[in-house]
Amino acid sequence: MEKTFVMLKPSAVTRGIIGNILTRVENRGLKIVAVKMIQLTAETAGKLYAVHHGKPFYKNLIEHVTSAPVVALVVEGEDAVKIMRKLVGNTNPKEAEPGTVRGDLAMTTTKNVIHASDSVENAQTEINIFFKPQEIMTYKRADENWIY
């Protein structure tokens, strides 16, 4: 089983579409093993998006993700990183396929409602920024035998 980091951005929280997005994750067969709502500081946002530091969109990105609370998640499943990225859709919502979170629920790249790690290595780094090991749960989904 693989774990990935997911963050519902202020554009999801303030629009009241957290439940809509979480339902998609659960329905796909992925397991939510950690969840917390937090107000990001510029420092924590800077750690998450360190790779984008200096890019033209960086300032807007940090402004957006610190503008209201976010919901941070750890999501587990077979190929969770890849499956979650497919569920999320293209970074630019205008290019995202209908049926994906961004393709259904967003219009702009800055306010694209969700972030999901792009590799197993980055997932571990990002999980460590937001969660202590004891905050990540272990449990069996009742429908696990029907999903796998």
Ligand code: CMP
């Ligand atoms: P996310 O998946 O959170 O990763 C980096 C974020 O930067 C991305 O989603 C977008 O919200 C934001 N961003 C804004 N402009 C761009 C761009 N041109 N390319 C990539 N990411 C961008």
